[in-house]
Amino acid sequence: EEHRLWGGRFDGEPDEIMRALNDSIHYDKTLWKVDLKGSKAYAKSLAKTGLITENECELLVNGLDKVGEEWSNNTFEIKSGDEDIHTANERRLKELIGAVAGKLHTGRSRNDQTMTDTCLWLRDAIDTLSQELTTCIKFFLKRAEKDKNIIFPGYTHLQRAQPIRWSHWILCYVFQLKRDLERLFEVRKRVNVLPLGCGALAGNPFGVDRAFLAKELGFETVSDNSLDTVGSRDAILEFLQWASMTSLHLSRWAEDLIIYSSKEFSFVTLSDTYSTGSSLMPQKKNADSLELIRGKAGRVYGLLTSMSCIVKGLPMTYNKDLQEDKQSIFEAFGIMQSVIKISGAVLHTLTVNEDSCTKALSADMLATDLAYFLVRKGVPFREAHEMAGKCVALAEKKKVLLSELTLSDFQGINQNFDETVLKVWNYEQSVEQYTSYGGTSLKSVEEQIKNVKQWLADK
Numbered sequence: 001e002e003h004r005l006w007g008g009r010f011d012g013e014p015d016e017i018m019r020a021l022n023d024s025i026h027y028d029k030t031l032w033k034v035d036l037k038g039s040k041a042y043a044k045s046l047a048k049t050g051l052i053t054e055n056e057c058e059l060l061v062n063g064l065d066k067v068g069e070e071w072s073n074n075t076f077e078i079k080s081g082d083e084d085i086h087t088a089n090e091r092r093l094k095e096l097i098g099a100v101a102g103k104l105h106t107g108r109s110r111n112d113q114t115m116t117d118t119c120l121w122l123r124d125a126i127d128t129l130s131q132e133l134t135t136c137i138k139f140f141l142k143r144a145e146k147d148k149n150i151i152f153p154g155y156t157h158l159q160r161a162q163p164i165r166w167s168h169w170i171l172c173y174v175f176q177l178k179r180d181l182e183r184l185f186e187v188r189k190r191v192n193v194l195p196l197g198c199g200a201l202a203g204n205p206f207g208v209d210r211a212f213l214a215k216e217l218g219f220e221t222v223s224d225n226s227l228d229t230v231g232s233r234d235a236i237l238e239f240l241q242w243a244s245m246t247s248l249h250l251s252r253w254a255e256d257l258i259i260y261s262s263k264e265f266s267f268v269t270l271s272d273t274y275s276t277g278s279s280l281m282p283q284k285k286n287a288d289s290l291e292l293i294r295g296k297a298g299r300v301y302g303l304l305t306s307m308s309c310i311v312k313g314l315p316m317t318y319n320k321d322l323q324e325d326k327q328s329i330f331e332a333f334g335i336m337q338s339v340i341k342i343s344g345a346v347l348h349t350l351t352v353n354e355d356s357c358t359k360a361l362s363a364d365m366l367a368t369d370l371a372y373f374l375v376r377k378g379v380p381f382r383e384a385h386e387m388a389g390k391c392v393a394l395a396e397k398k399k400v401l402l403s404e405l406t407l408s409d410f411q412g413i414n415q416n417f418d419e420t421v422l423k424v425w426n427y428e429q430s431v432e433q434y435t436s437y438g439g440t441s442l443k444s445v446e447e448q449i450k451n452v453k454q455w456l457a458d459k
């Protein structure tokens with residue numbers, strides 16, 4: 001006969017479909033290790049109150065370790081009636097050590113237990129992801145350092161705007177990812193708060209020392225309100241918000257590269273390792289890695305949206321709806337881990353086609369420089385802008401490039417143009433004028449790289 005933790009007041013067995021709906025063991029078994037860790041700490045805290053003897057505590061702790069051995073060597077057998085990881089571990093503990101197992105759950109509820117497990121798991125997941133993100137940022141920085149001399153078109157409205165350094169474009173994403181990493185550290189602070197010792201909702205009546213529990217489990221602080229602790233999921237939502245923001249940034253980065261890798265642009269060629277072909281068109285090489293990074297972002301928003309909807313209308317405190325939280329973070333973690341890894345690898349292995357980058361630059365992208373030429377001769381910018389615009393119009397009318405206008409063409413528009421205007425048509429020189437910090441000159445790009453490296457070293 002099946003053992004149920006809550007069987008006392010119930011007659012008969014639950015309906016099969018109800019059981020399938022209710023069970024979470026098939027996914028929350030992921031938490032087996034943190035569940036046992038939390039239970040061992042809780043057994044010790046019970047011993048500290050004198051509610052169980054030191055000997056009983058030892059039996060519990062050793063028994064929990066035995067359960068852990070079964071999980072790690074794959075011999076743990078999930079039985080029907082094991083609703084969730086908490087139930088399964090306790091059932092097995094009782095089989096191994098007998099009735100004393102029944103003392104472990106004194107004053108504890110699966111409501112504080114599940115949050116404890118979740119926070120422990122999420123804290124580890126966050127540490128893994130911050131390492132992955134750091135590695136990814138380092139790959140981006142390495143590429144930015146390597147390709148400092150490549151100049152290519154910068155865009156607004158996806159129209160050619162001004163020449164910029166390729167590294168400057170990479171760094172634009174480095175700074176977005178750096179902020180994402182800062183945000184992840186923030187999320188960790190709110191995940192790293194002990195839920196255990198709040199019971200079902202009202203707290204712990206046996207004087208369990210929660211500061212001791214926090215220390216045992218490595219939590220920075222202890223939660224302040226038992227209702228809030230079992231009923232809120234904002235730490236989880238905040239993690240999903242972080243995942244949404246980070247995947248949004250990577251998706252946008254991927255979109256840039258999808259465009260840059262198309263034949264029409266040809267700025268980059270993806271490594272074969274991160275591309276796939278077509279089953280019909282033999283010539284095709286598709287940027288599937290980047291498309292999946294873009295696509296997965298949509299899934300992550302779905303996880304955030306579904307979890308927000310699940311929480312928004314719940315009466316305080318715990319409701320079974322909240323059980324859905326685990327699948328969201330498990331899936332988000334898996335997606336983020338692979339997406340961050342692949343992003344670093346794609347950028348590290350692609351080829352930049354310097355020739356195509358240079359060919360894509362055109363004289364009209366230096367129209368701003370014509371205006372700046374006049375500004376440097378003392379012409380007010382608004383007027384200079386107007387004059388440069390007239391030069392563009394004249395070139396269009398004469399069906400020549402802006403750089404093919406003659407000195408007399410220029411002087412016909414404004415007498416402040418002299419023969420040095422013919423030296424404007426140099427992309428490198430154009431890029432190099434943006435020396436203020438944050439600009440695209442070599443000096444500024446190098447400073448940006450240096451600052452991010454310093455930040456990584458200090459963090």
Ligand code: ARG
Binds near residue numbers: 324
């Ligand atoms: N498996 C449940 C969850 O993840 C544990 C809490 C169940 N608590 C309860 N009172 N039914 O949320």
